[in-house]
Amino acid sequence: MGADKGPMNVRALEAFRAVMRTGSMTAAARIIHTTQPNISRLVSILEAELALKLFAREGNKLHVTDEGVAFFKEVEQHYAGLSALKDAARTIKQLGGGRLHIATAPALSHGFLANVVAEFVKRHPRVTLSIRTCNSYMVEQLVNSQLCDLGLAAFIGHVTEPGLESERIASIRGVCLLHRDHPLAAREVIHARDLEGEAFVSIARQNGSREHVDSLFEQVKVTRKIEVEAENASTICHLVAQGLGVSVLNAVIAGDFLCHGLVVKEFQPAIHFPITLLRSSHRPRSLLVAAFIDCLGAVLKSRFEETEPATFG
Numbered sequence: 001m002g003a004d005k006g007p008m009n010v011r012a013l014e015a016f017r018a019v020m021r022t023g024s025m026t027a028a029a030r031i032i033h034t035t036q037p038n039i040s041r042l043v044s045i046l047e048a049e050l051a052l053k054l055f056a057r058e059g060n061k062l063h064v065t066d067e068g069v070a071f072f073k074e075v076e077q078h079y080a081g082l083s084a085l086k087d088a089a090r091t092i093k094q095l096g097g098g099r100l101h102i103a104t105a106p107a108l109s110h111g112f113l114a115n116v117v118a119e120f121v122k123r124h125p126r127v128t129l130s131i132r133t134c135n136s137y138m139v140e141q142l143v144n145s146q147l148c149d150l151g152l153a154a155f156i157g158h159v160t161e162p163g164l165e166s167e168r169i170a171s172i173r174g175v176c177l178l179h180r181d182h183p184l185a186a187r188e189v190i191h192a193r194d195l196e197g198e199a200f201v202s203i204a205r206q207n208g209s210r211e212h213v214d215s216l217f218e219q220v221k222v223t224r225k226i227e228v229e230a231e232n233a234s235t236i237c238h239l240v241a242q243g244l245g246v247s248v249l250n251a252v253i254a255g256d257f258l259c260h261g262l263v264v265k266e267f268q269p270a271i272h273f274p275i276t277l278l279r280s281s282h283r284p285r286s287l288l289v290a291a292f293i294d295c296l297g298a299v300l301k302s303r304f305e306e307t308e309p310a311t312f313g
Contacts, residue, residue, distance in 0.1 A: 008046075008049060009042070009045055009046060009049060011042060012042040012043065012045045012046035012049070013046060013075065014032055014042075015028060015032065015034075015038075015039050015042035015043055015046070016042075016043055016046050016054060016071075016072075016075070017072070017075055017076075017079070018031050018032050018039070019039065019043060019055075019062070020064065020068070020072045020075075024062070025039040025040055025043075025062065043055065050071070052067045052068075052071060053065050053067060053068075054067060054068035054071060055068055098126070098127060098128060099127065099128045099129075099130065100127060100128070100129050100130070100149050100150075100288050100289070100292060101130045101132070101147065101148040101149045102129065102130065102131050102132070102148060102149065102150055102151070102152065102292070103132045103133075103134060103138070103139040103142040103143060103148040103150075103151040103152070103278075104131060104132070104133055104134075104139065104151065104152040105133075105134075105135070105136055105139060105152060105153050105154045106133055106134075106135070106232050106233070106234065107154035107232075107233040107234070107250065107252075107253050108152050108153075108154050108252065108253075108275070109131070109133040110234060110253070110256040111255065111256035112252045112253075112255070112256060112299070113131070113152075115299045116292075116295050116296050116299045117129060117131070119295040119298055119299055120291070120292055120295040123291065123295065124288075124291060127288065132148060136153050136154075136208070139151040139152070139153055139278060140153075140164060140278060143164060143278045143279060143280055144163050144164045144280060146280050146282065146283065149279075149286070149288070149289055150277060150278060150279050150289050150292065151277070151278035151279075152275065152276070152277060152278075152296075153275070153276045153278060154209070154233070154250060154252075154253070154273065154274075154275060154276075162281075163280055163281050163282050164278055164279070164280065164281065165278070165279050165280070165281045166276050166277070166278050167276065167277045167278075167279070168274045168275070168276050168277075169275055169276070169277045169293065169296060169297070169300075170274070170275045170296075170297075170300050171272040171273065171274050171275070172250050172251050172252050172272060172273050172274075172275060172300075173251050173267075173270060173271070173272055173273075174213075174248050174249065174250060174251065174267050174270070174271035174272065174273055175248070175249065175250075175251045175254050175264045175265060175266065175267050176190040176195075176246060176247070176248055176264070176265045176266075176267040177236075177237065177240045177246060177247045177248070177249055177254055177257075177262050177263075177264055178190070178240065178246045178262070178263050178265065179240060179241060179242075179243045179246075179261065179262065179263075180261050180262065180263050181243070182243075182246065182263075184246070184265075185263045185265075187265060188265065188266065189265060189266045189267075189268055190246075190265045190266070190267050190268070191267075191268045191269075192216065192217055192220045192222045192267075192268070192269060193220060193222055195217075195222060195224055195246060196222050196223060196224075197223065197224070197225060198224055198225065198245065198246055199224075199225050199227050199228075199244065199245035199246070200224035200225060200226050200227075200245050200246060200247060201226075201227075201228045201229075201230065201236050201239045201240055201244055201245040201246070201247045202214075202224075202226045202228070202229050202230075202236075202247065203229070203230065203231070203233065203236065203249075204229045204230060204231040205229070206231070207231065209250075209273060212271070212273070213248055213271065216269065216271050220269065225245075227244075227245065228244055228245060233249055233250070233253045234253070234256075234257070236249065237249070237253070237254065237256075237257035237260065237262060238257075238260065240262055241257070241260040241261045241262050248267055248271065249273075250273040251264070252273075252275070252300075275300075277293065277296075
């Protein structure tokens with residue numbers, strides 16, 4: 001039978017490989033649990049299929065031919081590929097997949113996410129992470145369309161997409177950011193009333209956290225001078241670092257910018273910012289997603305003791 005007339009006899013291929021790896025048909029028979037005559041028969045079948053002389057027989061002795069050596073190299077490459085597939089399958093079995101796609105809001109994409117990724121890679125070095133940074137609307141769309149396995153939003157309102165599930169995994173305290181030379185920088189705690197009449201760098205109105213912060217200042221009847229607004233929290237940190245005003249932000253974000261000449265102070269009355277996890281309701285939570293959430297929780301607990309309320313996983 002020619003090699004191009006049908007699939008190769010897998011059992012015959014295993015027999016040939018066993019002979020090459022052990023050096024004899026008798027030893028080969030032992031490792032694949034058959035008899036020596038059956039090994040000989042299987043090798044003959046393989047030679048007929050390939051139209052190649054794999055072994056030269058001299059009495060009871062067997063010598064591999066040049067064609068046999070060349071073919072064995074190809075066989076070993078094939079089995080190496082199979083071994084890699086088995087490793088991938090093992091990863092999938094243990095972690096629910098070999099690649100995790102994450103969409104994240106810009107506010108969480110700096111040092112905080114880098115710490116989470118470092119922890120995840122340490123625990124699961126064979127998993128590939130793909131991270132996309134975009135606004136909250138796009139985070140929702142990427143997860144809802146299943147182009148990303150999960151999304152992280154720093155502040156998000158009611159989720160309206162029918163195929164999307166949201167889960168608050170943490171609520172991080174708000175802190176006050178000031179330039180290090182600001183007159184209030186020496187205080188241990190900044191109260192909202194201390195910011196009466198102060199230049200304030202605010203998040204833009206289309207961001208969900210804007211209403212959250214504005215509402216607090218309205219409740220305590222404090223008037224700020226909002227002279228600069230920015231869509232991105234990192235931009236706000238840089239603006240404060242330039243002495244253009246003070247701000248109140250999520251402590252996760254603020255912690256990434258301490259090296260830019262900022263000081264971060266406890267803020268009263270307490271205000272908390274949620275971190276929301278988004279997943280598609282059309283697929284069950286994978287072990288891989290669960291493992292990433294575990295790392296999120298570990299980093300949050302190690303960096304921020306005051307998370308109220310907070311659940312991890």
